[in-house]
Amino acid sequence: MSTRRALDVSGLPPYYISNQSPLFLGQVLLCLIEGSVLSILIATYFYLRLGVDAWPPPGVRLPEPALPTIALIPLLASCIGSYMASEAAKRGDRRKMLLGMSLNLLLALVFLGIRAYDWGSFTFRWDSDAHGSIVWAMLFLHSYDVVADLMMTAVLIVIVASGRYGEKQRIGVHVDSVIWYFLVGIWLPLYAVIYWGPHFVGVSR
Amino acid sequence: MNPVLTERPIDHSQDLAQEEELAKTWHNLRGLSGWLSVTTHQQIGMRYIVTAFVFLLLGGFEALLMRLQLATPNNTLLGPGGYNRTFTMHGTTMMFLFAVPMMEGMGIYMVPLMIGTRNVAFPRLNAFGYWMFLGGGLLLYGGALTNTIPDAGWFAYPPLSGPQFSSGKGVDVWAQMITFTEISAMCVAVELIVTILRMRAPGMSLNRMPLFCWSMLVQSFMVIFAMPAVMIASTVFLLNDRTIGTHFVNPAEGGDPILYQHVFWFFGHPEVYIIFLPALGMVSSIVETHCRRGVFGYPAMVLSLVGNAFIAFGLWVHHMFATGLPQIGEAYFTAASMMIAITSGIQIFCWLATMWSGRIHLTAAMHFVLGFIFIFVLGGMTGVMLASIPLDLQVHDTFFVVAHFHYVLIGGALFPLFGGFHHWFPKFTGRKINEKPGKISFWILFAGFNLTFFPMHLAGLNGMPRRVYTYSPEMGWGLTNLLATAGAVLIATGGVVFIANAIQSRKFGAVADSNPWEGGTLEWATSSPPAQWNFTNLPVIKDRYPLWTERENPGIVTGMRNDRREVLVTSTLDAYPHHRLVLPGSSIWPLITAVGVSIGLAGSVAAFSWYYVATVLGAIGLIGWFWPREPLEIEP
Numbered sequence: 001m002s003t004r005r006a007l008d009v010s011g012l013p014p015y016y017i018s019n020q021s022p023l024f025l026g027q028v029l030l031c032l033i034e035g036s037v038l039s040i041l042i043a044t045y046f047y048l049r050l051g052v053d054a055w056p057p058p059g060v061r062l063p064e065p066a067l068p069t070i071a072l073i074p075l076l077a078s079c080i081g082s083y084m085a086s087e088a089a090k091r092g093d094r095r096k097m098l099l100g101m102s103l104n105l106l107l108a109l110v111f112l113g114i115r116a117y118d119w120g121s122f123t124f125r126w127d128s129d130a131h132g133s134i135v136w137a138m139l140f141l142h143s144y145d146v147v148a149d150l151m152m153t154a155v156l157i158v159i160v161a162s163g164r165y166g167e168k169q170r171i172g173v174h175v176d177s178v179i180w181y182f183l184v185g186i187w188l189p190l191y192a193v194i195y196w197g198p199h200f201v202g203v204s205r
Numbered sequence: 206m207n208p209v210l211t212e213r214p215i216d217h218s219q220d221l222a223q224e225e226e227l228a229k230t231w232h233n234l235r236g237l238s239g240w241l242s243v244t245t246h247q248q249i250g251m252r253y254i255v256t257a258f259v260f261l262l263l264g265g266f267e268a269l270l271m272r273l274q275l276a277t278p279n280n281t282l283l284g285p286g287g288y289n290r291t292f293t294m295h296g297t298t299m300m301f302l303f304a305v306p307m308m309e310g311m312g313i314y315m316v317p318l319m320i321g322t323r324n325v326a327f328p329r330l331n332a333f334g335y336w337m338f339l340g341g342g343l344l345l346y347g348g349a350l351t352n353t354i355p356d357a358g359w360f361a362y363p364p365l366s367g368p369q370f371s372s373g374k375g376v377d378v379w380a381q382m383i384t385f386t387e388i389s390a391m392c393v394a395v396e397l398i399v400t401i402l403r404m405r406a407p408g409m410s411l412n413r414m415p416l417f418c419w420s421m422l423v424q425s426f427m428v429i430f431a432m433p434a435v436m437i438a439s440t441v442f443l444l445n446d447r448t449i450g451t452h453f454v455n456p457a458e459g460g461d462p463i464l465y466q467h468v469f470w471f472f473g474h475p476e477v478y479i480i481f482l483p484a485l486g487m488v489s490s491i492v493e494t495h496c497r498r499g500v501f502g503y504p505a506m507v508l509s510l511v512g513n514a515f516i517a518f519g520l521w522v523h524h525m526f527a528t529g530l531p532q533i534g535e536a537y538f539t540a541a542s543m544m545i546a547i548t549s550g551i552q553i554f555c556w557l558a559t560m561w562s563g564r565i566h567l568t569a570a571m572h573f574v575l576g577f578i579f580i581f582v583l584g585g586m587t588g589v590m591l592a593s594i595p596l597d598l599q600v601h602d603t604f605f606v607v608a609h610f611h612y613v614l615i616g617g618a619l620f621p622l623f624g625g626f627h628h629w630f631p632k633f634t635g636r637k638i639n640e641k642p643g644k645i646s647f648w649i650l651f652a653g654f655n656l657t658f659f660p661m662h663l664a665g666l667n668g669m670p671r672r673v674y675t676y677s678p679e680m681g682w683g684l685t686n687l688l689a690t691a692g693a694v695l696i697a698t699g700g701v702v703f704i705a706n707a708i709q710s711r712k713f714g715a716v717a718d719s720n721p722w723e724g725g726t727l728e729w730a731t732s733s734p735p736a737q738w739n740f741t742n743l744p745v746i747k748d749r750y751p752l753w754t755e756r757e758n759p760g761i762v763t764g765m766r767n768d769r770r771e772v773l774v775t776s777t778l779d780a781y782p783h784h785r786l787v788l789p790g791s792s793i794w795p796l797i798t799a800v801g802v803s804i805g806l807a808g809s810v811a812a813f814s815w816y817y818v819a820t821v822l823g824a825i826g827l828i829g830w831f832w833p834r835e836p837l838e839i840e841p
Binding site: 002003005007012013016022026029030032034036037041044048052057126127129130133134136137152155164165166169172 | 212213330391399432758761766782841
């Protein structure tokens with residue numbers, strides 16, 4: 001009887017909750033897509049800015065940086081929650097997962113609340129002029145992403161709280177935190193562009 | 206504990222038992238609901254291919270209408286409005302509903318077979334992507350049935366496409382159709398990258414991967430960076446300007462129509478390479494198989510593919526030379542446009558060297574490859590000419606440009622695709638495709654193509670602008686146009702022969718064994734057509750062409766569980782086994798999610814608030830999709 005070369009993989013684990021999971025790589029790629037979207041919007045902002053002499057047009061006040069700067073505190077702090085949740089997901093620690101995700105959700109809601117309140121002070125709409133259009137596009141898309149991720153976090157909280165979950169959901173908790181880091185990280189340049197950019201770029205025009 | 210290769214006695218009875226178990230595990234449910242919840246890559250890939258082919262026929266029919274209109278001077282077959290709608294539908298269909306989805310379909314079908322795995326990494330995302338693509342096609346052609354037809358060209362430049370000059374909902378439908386197809390393309394890109402980087406057969410380090418997989422990998426990364434741009438141009442800029450009164454492209458309020466062109470072509474130029482790179486991969490597969498040797502200069506080929514991708518993002522302004530941009534900037538884009546001839550040329554020379562030093566078998570597939578080289582090189586030549594600004598300004602928006610990009614796209618993508626179709630037909634169907642009618646269809650298509658598009662160069666040089674519905678006899682364009690129309694009829698004839706041959710061979714062709722061409726890559730290691738699970742024993746390889754070098758003693762993976770849809774995850778560079786992964790089975794939720802999102806996106810053509818409908822319906826679908834299912838715990 002002849003033989004053949006065989007590679008026995010039965011000893012390998014049937015799942016892996018870490019950055020080695022294919023789902024993690026998939027999520028990173030989705031973040032790249034969304035990062036491309038928001039980067040092109042940043043380029044658009046400066047393209048439009050440099051195409052006109054007055055930015056924003058007369059009669060429109062630039063958005064004030066005070067409240068959005070304060071809002072960074074709960075936003076950055078919320079990453080502690082998502083980090084806690086993802087580390088707990090790797091160990092299978094249900095209590096810490098719930099605690100971490102709830103902290104994440106709560107602080108993110110505080111951030112969103114401040115953002116929504118701040119919008120009340122804007123003197124422009126998306127249909128006022130090009131400045132309004134691009135600023136609202138950035139704010140809307142980022143807020144949409146944040147809300148979408150928080151909905152996912154909320155669903156994961158429900159699933160984990162019900163106790164009816166397994167390794168796949170634990171990978172989900174881990175990946176959920178990856179999206180959150182991305183959304184927090186990408187907000188920093190957007191924030192800088194919207195609230196500080198006009199004070200530095202094209203001032204002399 | 207790392208798995209090691211050991212010698213094991215061959216046990217055929219165990220293989221049979223394994224096959225029985227795998228058949229149960231990978232069995233797709235019967236009936237309509239089973240058909241709608243399929244998530245296996247072969248079925249999804251074939252659905253992409255068949256659907257995209259239907260759109261090819263529709264786009265081809267529109268092309269014929271245009272050619273009939275232009276056949277003689279002062280013709281009144283279509284009229285100005287009808288002609289505008291026809292060329293818009295033709296370009297849109299061919300770019301968004303045929304070319305990209307067709308290449309994605311080939312990738313989805315072939316990549317898991319070529320890298321030795323059982324499915325793509327995210328099977329349900331794969332199904333979702335297909336349904337979104339179908340939704341986009343239905344939106345555009347559903348709109349056409351209700352006489353809501355875009356007419357501002359396939360790139361819909363404002364201000365022509367803006368609220369002021371394009372009333373009605375045609376342009377809005379066009380803009381949102383883009384969103385559907387781009388979502389689909391991005392789903393495929395993500396899952397193919399992850400599949401290629403993490404699920405290759407043990408031993409298939411990146412430098413042993415078939416060139417077609419390399420081309421799909423590079424193309425997928427291009428999709429990720431390019432497709433967001435077109436969604437911004439079409440929906441954020443154009444659709445919002447039209448529906449909620451933003452001012453991105455409205456110069457009266459600080460916007461700029463040129464901004465739209467920049468962002469559109471930042472997608473639009475890479476798009477050409479998104480279509481073209483997979484075709485290059487197919488050419489490599491065909492050439493190496495039908496010349497019985499590995500592709501000459503494999504590292505150069507890979508680097509050229511990657512180089513193509515990078516340079517392709519630096520060319521977009523050559524579509525905009527006539528817009529009056531600063532000359533220093535334009536000069537850079539001229540240089541970059543000429544530079545891409547280097548990376549493309551390297552590949553042509555590598556194939557020529559492969560053919561020269563191999564034993565060339567002049568099969569039908571090989572005919573299409575040789576036709577590709579002839580046509581594509583001509584298209585490349587006019588491409589280098591067009592990169593020169595003075596010449597570009599002279600022939601901008603003339604039929605010279607039409608001739609150029611049809612030489613590049615039909616020559617560069619359609620001929621390799623038809624070649625790939627002949628090449629992999631036995632794998633798709635289990636039957637050989639008849640060679641003689643295949644060659645006849647090639648010669649008709651080749652002659653028809655050149656007869657149609659070569660005269661267009663002359664018409665363009667003689668000043669005939671594109672997108673005019675007719676011309677007067679004294680312009681002297683009558684003969685070239687008549688020839689082009691005759692060529693178009695010939696192309697249609699070739700298409701009929703091709704389809705007839707495919708149908709005839711599908712039913713009555715000679716039965717093909719697993720490797721009818723004596724190919725060297727893994728897709729030929731499994732039966733034709735492949736079983737649902739692709740490989741009963743996942744392969745282990747130690748060479749770029751395992752079927753040529755390890756025919757006597759192929760390595761296999763053992764110890765996988767067959768009672769669930771398990772695949773092997775391997776390391777990114779060297780493909781060492783890392784862990785096993787349980788893939789989901791059939792699911793109806795991708796369809797439900799896609800339908801929900803489609804309803805919302807289609808509604809957003811009328812009002813912005815429909816985006817919230819898309820969100821809510823999509824969220825419901827996703828919650829169903831991700832809801833935990835038994836068994837919750839993954840046993841070892």
